Amino acid sequence: MHHKRSIATVCLSGSLPDKLEAAAAAGFEAVEIFENDLLTFEGSAREARRLCADLGLEIAIFQPFRDFEAMPEPQRARNLDRAERKFDTMQALGAELLLVCSNVQAAALPEPARAAADLREMAERAGRRGLRIGYEALAWGTHTNRWRQAWDIVQQADHPALGLILDSFHTLCLGDDLAGLAQAVPAEKLFFVQFADAPRLTLDPLSWSRHFRSFPGQGELPVAGFLRDILAAGYCGPLSLEVFNDEFRAAPSRRIARDGLRSLIWLEEQVGNAALPAMPKLSGIEFVEFAVDHAARAELGAMLGTMGFRHAGTHRSKDVELWRNGGANLVLNAEPDSAASERFQQLGPSVCAMAFRVDDPARLVARAEALLCPVWRERTGEGERRIPALRAPDGTLIYLVENPEGGARRIWEDDFHLEEAEATGSGGLLGMDHAAQALAPGMMDSFVLFYRALFGLEPDTPWELPDPYGLVRSRAFASGDGSLRLPLNVSESTRTGTGRFVSAFAGAGVHHIAFATPDAEATVAAAAARGAPLLDIPSNYYEDLGARFGLEDAELNALARQHLLYDRDAQGGTFRHAYTRAFRDRFFFEIVERAGGYAGFGAANAAVRMAAQRRLPRGD
Amino acid sequence: MHHKRSIATVCLSGSLPDKLEAAAAAGFEAVEIFENDLLTFEGSAREARRLCADLGLEIAIFQPFRDFEAMPEPQRARNLDRAERKFDTMQALGAELLLVCSNVQAAALPEPARAAADLREMAERAGRRGLRIGYEALAWGTHTNRWRQAWDIVQQADHPALGLILDSFHTLCLGDDLAGLAQAVPAEKLFFVQFADAPRLTLDPLSWSRHFRSFPGQGELPVAGFLRDILAAGYCGPLSLEVFNDEFRAAPSRRIARDGLRSLIWLEEQVGNAALPAMPKLSGIEFVEFAVDHAARAELGAMLGTMGFRHAGTHRSKDVELWRNGGANLVLNAEPDSAASERFQQLGPSVCAMAFRVDDPARLVARAEALLCPVWRERTGEGERRIPALRAPDGTLIYLVENPEGGARRIWEDDFHLEEAEATGSGGLLGMDHAAQALAPGMMDSFVLFYRALFGLEPDTPWELPDPYGLVRSRAFASGDGSLRLPLNVSESTRTGTGRFVSAFAGAGVHHIAFATPDAEATVAAAAARGAPLLDIPSNYYEDLGARFGLEDAELNALARQHLLYDRDAQGGTFRHAYTRAFRDRFFFEIVERAGGYAGFGAANAAVRMAAQRRLPRGD
Structure with missing residues (x-):
């Protein structure tokens, strides 16, 4: 009734x-x-x-x-x-x-x-x-x-x-x-x-x-x-x-x-009292899209290059490039008169969209409509795919693409001219590990409901991360299979990294993108050799790590050499990860290796990361 | 030791x-x-x-x-x-x-x-x-x-x-x-x-x-x-x-x-382990000082005139006027190249100082120095008094003047040319009842310690006041004899009246000054007759008042006629008070009558006041 x-x-x-x-x-x-x-x-x-x-x-x-x-x-x-x-x-x-x-x-x-x-x-x-x-x-x-x-x-x-x-x-x-x-x-x-x-x-x-x-x-x-x-x-x-x-x-x-x-x-x-289109099956992030102009794209491309990404394709009708490293896809959108360019005008180089892989995009769009979520469609060129998208509570676009493992053609095959060598992908990354969003104060509850009601994601335990200039509260959403991981960060203080990001953007958005690798040491060593701007980690961190986990000096030295942070959970699962410095003080990248079922994000290391980021002059 | x-x-x-x-x-x-x-x-x-x-x-x-x-x-x-x-x-x-x-x-x-x-x-x-x-x-x-x-x-x-x-x-x-x-x-x-x-x-x-x-x-x-x-x-x-x-x-x-x-x-x-100059004996607010220019002074003077204030004197060497109604003194400072003009340049017309009456200003200055509080001295003209002052944690000046009841000459007698008729004061106000300060978020603890450690004031129970756009947290300090009452307001929301005031001022300060009267009905009626911009109170308020306190219709009508709000404490003490609209959206005045030992501030009426203030266009 x-x-x-x-x-x-x-x-x-x-x-x-x-x-x-x-x-x-x-x-x-x-x-x-x-x-x-x-x-x-x-x-x-x-x-x-x-x-x-x-x-x-x-x-x-x-x-x-x-x-x-x-x-x-x-x-x-x-x-x-x-x-x-x-x-x-x-x-x-x-x-x-x-x-x-x-x-x-x-x-x-x-x-x-x-x-x-x-x-x-x-x-x-x-x-x-x-x-x-x-x-x-x-x-x-x-x-x-x-x-x-x-x-x-x-x-x-x-x-x-x-x-x-x-x-x-x-x-x-x-x-x-x-x-x-x-x-x-x-x-x-x-x-x-x-x-x-x-x-x-x-x-x-x-x-x-x-x-x-x-x-x-x-x-x-x-x-x-x-x-x-x-x-x-x-x-x-x-x-x-x-x-x-x-x-x-x-x-x-x-x-x-x-x-x-x-x-x-x-x-x-x-309780079965309202019939909605069923929850989606989620299988990871297909791509993250950046709003850029040509100058920012050149600069970002150079940074991505140091991390092993290559320019892998160009959109058939738009000023949009695909950059790829193994299973990780980044879209650099400089198309004028688009949602991306609107965002670029307002906010400078920034993440303007993510694409989630789902079993049935149309069903999820219908579900979103039943749940009063704004649905969005960009104009498309002739013969190009129309990718349905939702707007997250902060305005970030979330594209919905069909899971390619189900046999669906990928967007790249239809809408992009791919470089010959890139058609099947190459490079060492497994894909996206997680994308973290900074929220304006007061937005956490809206996001919790958005991810939970639309996607069936469950929020993880809240964490409090001590930035040198105030607390950052973090809550992560993850799909059951771990293919999609979305930490949300919010800070009441405008002096924290998260708070400064939100103030600068007069809003919020993705500010931190982590790529998964099967071998962090090798991936980071290669990135370092290519001149990647890796974040320096103080030696005191490694001394404490030795004390906390009883790691051997050889292992500690190997970690320190590659700027790698380390965490271990109660079941012995391990997490090795390294950060880059921020791109124009806007967003930064992380390379992560999970082993033994480790499901967290190295929260114990966040204070070290945030302090290191704050030591850099703005813009570095 | x-x-x-x-x-x-x-x-x-x-x-x-x-x-x-x-x-x-x-x-x-x-x-x-x-x-x-x-x-x-x-x-x-x-x-x-x-x-x-x-x-x-x-x-x-x-x-x-x-x-x-x-x-x-x-x-x-x-x-x-x-x-x-x-x-x-x-x-x-x-x-x-x-x-x-x-x-x-x-x-x-x-x-x-x-x-x-x-x-x-x-x-x-x-x-x-x-x-x-x-x-x-x-x-x-x-x-x-x-x-x-x-x-x-x-x-x-x-x-x-x-x-x-x-x-x-x-x-x-x-x-x-x-x-x-x-x-x-x-x-x-x-x-x-x-x-x-x-x-x-x-x-x-x-x-x-x-x-x-x-x-x-x-x-x-x-x-x-x-x-x-x-x-x-x-x-x-x-x-x-x-x-x-x-x-x-x-x-x-x-x-x-x-x-x-x-x-x-x-x-x-x-615990007697540190010898400091003794706590002051406080006896009220001698004056409140506004930073103005000539245009703002004319406008503010006109508003004060509707409330029964008269231009009662002019400073001997500075562009400063004294306005007075009975025991309430307001100083309108348009002196160029002064602390007041500096504040006016930054913030427009605003309260720049309060003067507290104390038993021994010099002893309090010594106490402040022992407690690491900045002491401040303005330049003075020849033969004029140097009034010692402290800076509150938000930069507001607090002048210290000797309690005139102890026989001390008042500042007006030395530094001002007083109008003949005003030498002893006239008008119906008893004096200042309270001055409320809006604090930037995160400043409450600094103020609590400042008032408590320097002045020996004890904070009252905290109140939560529902502004239509968020909560305002209020805490009042009062001297034991009730001569000095200082509510402090803070709001995490930038959309509340308090939050907007703090954002507009990029800081904080006194935004609400209440005058004491022995007869609110008469004082407000006279002000209304002179065209004072009294804040309209909705009729629903009076219906609820009738239900809550069982007041007779005649009394309710009398209150409603004069825009008066009403409160009663558990001991039967009563509070009748009316507000003005804000002066250029910056500060507002209140007229209050306390009876039967009522010691509060009509917190139950704050929501009505705040909603009424928000109905007005900005600047009204």
Whole structure:
């Protein structure tokens, strides 16, 4: 069955009209009016009602009414007066349901019977006006903090205008669940359900709730299981998002509203309640594309040459070159009047696109459309392939190409004149190992949802990397088979490498591309011989490495000679890797060798890399 | 006795040389070398040693050595090898003491005797090289997390090269203290002591420690009591700061180093171990000074005129006017080639100074100098008074004038030609109620320490104020008698009013000045009659007010008529206040009436105010 999709105005930034317009533009059908948004609104409640009606938004609920039940007199009588005033507002607003959350006052009496009597009286008064009351257990309620307690009180009050409201955060943050809901609570008594996810933090529930809630799929709570239990109980009201998040409050309301609706669609898919085109099968990065002009291309080509890349082909109709080393393809796009040139004008030489190999690009495009992700198509020359593409939340293009292992012709064969010797590829690289993106602060949750909902990628454990000028938070996405690895980096500090990159670009993008090799020592030695600008690593690093891993001096010396960093995981998997200096302070390359199933990115070495990068003058 | 003052390099941003230079410039005598800072340093350990020597810094300790004790074989043998390698490094570095923190590995054996045997072996090896080992209980150590456990192990190990290290955070974050220290631990076994404060958070100790430590006086832990117990135990080593703080990592190292040393001096004063000129007695704000040009002064004067201010005097030698309403004085400074004109050139019309009334300005200047706060003196005309001033951490000048209630002549009597009628003041305002400052992100801790250490002001509970475009965090300082009230506002979001103000000013400053009146209704009515640009408050606000406080309609109507907001505290104290629109989007005024001991700032109304301000076009 169709559940209306709803969002609480508190999730979004701006004035009440801004919030409502953003919700309607994303495609929500209903809203929760958060009281604070009404009382800071300059128009009347009646005008707010008209605004919603004009936007096609139903007002699903008015919220919250706090600290009502089980108060001693004279507060009890005053609270009933307060409720009558709010009923006036609701009637002007055209909101039929009021959310009453459990009392958090120390003065609240520990008497469920009193709570039930008070709520019954409130419901009686509401019912006379055609209004209804939903009672919700806050995780930090003084006496009522579990849904079963709230249900006991609702049951005891036994009034048709009184029902139960559930909120995934309040239940899941306590480690509680909805076991027994379907047996205990008749569907018609489930008046409303709110959804929020959150990262797992060891914070008190109040602070956790007020600052770190996120949309389903952005956090770590089992929200899908919660929805499953809600549906099993026969609930047929709206699915509504209620999120308090410091970053969402400061972000553009349209992006956040779209993320919100995407999260609900994805959540319904998780429980089989929404049929979307299936998740793609991913098999790596086919190419990374750079926006350049001729001067930058010559310079970048020279740098790539030192790393064993060769100019392997030229586009049939565009000013675009293919550079290749074994399985690693780089596209250098200097075509005027293209998306690449637009980016070059704005940002200088930079990564403008990545191409992911997928089993069925058309199906993924359909999935993206169902999930409200912008799809993009570049103009093509005659007889050339049209490569479908998506826009990531930061505007980076993600091309979708068919996995060549399935027998599909590669884009190079159709759209490029390939150098004879390059038709099958040569050189020592296996392909792309990973491409890391620097995100503007506040963008991590949008990316997490994008990669998770569209591609089925799961975020790895977050890392905190100490740049000499502040922390960089890193989170990597990887496909199950390890063919696609996408670390995301974000820094609150504008003085870190990541922060400076984002400030310089007034946005974000790929700033770090790693190539896989079966033999890092040989690959790096060859690169060094060709004059590759490898990043110098301090000798103190190798002394510490010796102490940490007990490596023999011969091995340490070999690593040091090739500027190679080293890591080893608990299972003995190893990682040898070297970095280049940055190209015009914009992006840098890495050569990595994985062995024994090592799945990380050498996070322990990031501090050394970042300090070494900061020692270089800008532009070096 | 004199304790060397020391700081861990991890407290500061930048490369190892940056950190050392900042520590030396602030006046530290010693440093803790944090291992990561050495291994990212491009020079050798010997070069780091020379760098410290050239800067006059002793290397008090090398840290940390992790996960050493009570490991099963073969890890135990490997750890001893690792220690030998680190001893090599220490000898090159010239560091004599190694900090070993308690093991956090799950594999660590729950056997204090094994831990003692391992540490004894380590100490024996260290001792052979003339090195020493200090053992410290981490709050999240697998088996050792209290100092008494660490001491039991050290005692059991019984080796002259092994002693105890204490850290205020690790002890205090667990609610533990040093009771019994002096009785249990001989002074010569207290090898080293580290200090950190922190806000009280309900986070796990590890996350709390890694991100939210701060310098003594910036947080809420009883660090002074900790120091008292340390001194009582006869400790005579360095007092060393070890702080992990996300904001400090991203901040300029010289500011943070200076804050650090200031915090140690203040901390020693708390326990009677440092004699500083006594805390001032504060009695309010004598004036607020604006940097203007003639056009801005005319415009601001016109606005002030609607609020009942009159041009009351003119400076004898400078292009400076005094505007006055009762006890509230504003100085409009258009003098060319002054600190004010410099600020005006940079920032346009803005608050450039405040003057605090104190019992003894000279004593406070001496105190400021002892606490490393920059003192500032403006040039003066012949026969004019030289007003001593301090620079707040954001550069705002704070003049110090003698409290006129003590009989001192006021600055106006000496330096200004006063209008005849104004000599004694007229008009209805009582004076300044508060002046709020917008801080750049990352500046709160610097300000907390500045107000606390210099002036003895205590920070109030933090508030979170919901601007329509993000949260604003607010913390107020007030003198005990309420004569001086200084709220500080900071916002991570650049889209909030506070964030926009800070971005526009590329800095920070006073953006909100509140005047006290005995009768808000009359004062505001008179201002309205004179055409004051009062901020419109939505009618929904008054409906909610009625519901919340049960006010009668007549009172609500009276409030609404005068654009007055209202708050009431739990003791029945009330607050009536109204705002003006902002002057050129820079600063705004407030008129406030306190009754019944109300001590807050109407935080519950801040959201309404901020939403109303954002509805106005910029510049209105």
